[in-house]
Amino acid sequence: MTYHYTKSRVSSLQWDLQAKSPTLRGKFWTPQRIAKLATPFHKYPNGTRMTGEEVFDELCGNDVPAWSLWRLLELLPTEIKIGTRENVFGLYHETNDAWNLSYPCVEYFETASPIESCILAIDWLITNGQFNKEYLL
Structure with a gap:
């Protein structure tokens, strides 16, 4: 169980409880789909483009274990x-x-x-x- 940060503007919806990490949720986050996240729009502050894995980590890297x-x-x-x-x-x-x-x-x-x-x-x-x-x- 993990809490996933959703970037919602509504504070009560910013954290979504998920039973599995994003890469284990069905077949949606395959390595191929993660690689496709690399677009010209995702860049570091210095202008360097991010890889798909780096974009994925930026989007989904805020997961927090629901249990310690x-x-x-x-x-x-x-x-x-x-x-x-x-x-x-x-x-x-x-x-x-x-x-x-x-x-x-x-x-x-x-x-x-x-x-x-x-x-x-x-x-x-x-x-x-x-x-x-x-x-x-």
Whole structure:
């Protein structure tokens, strides 16, 4: 989820919530379409023409993540109880490409992104009735 700046003159419409970044929204923003954004009208202050990728970054580079890692970590319970066993939450960066979020002896969520690990953990917690129901409203 990202907030995309729309350059609307109406302040309440300046940020649009999108489920995916512009390049992942269907087939609209293909590399060919991005390249076609290079027109004589898009220039730097010194008069140099911008490439299609530079125009795209200028138009769509203002996307802001709707969730931060900090907020996702705040949503996760620090302890869960399954049966008689209490499990303490942990997030570990084990290798260059692996983030392991776990409730030891219960479930592990290992991905290349700590945000993705948090999302998988939240999904599992909801499914297993361990997530704070106040956050689901």
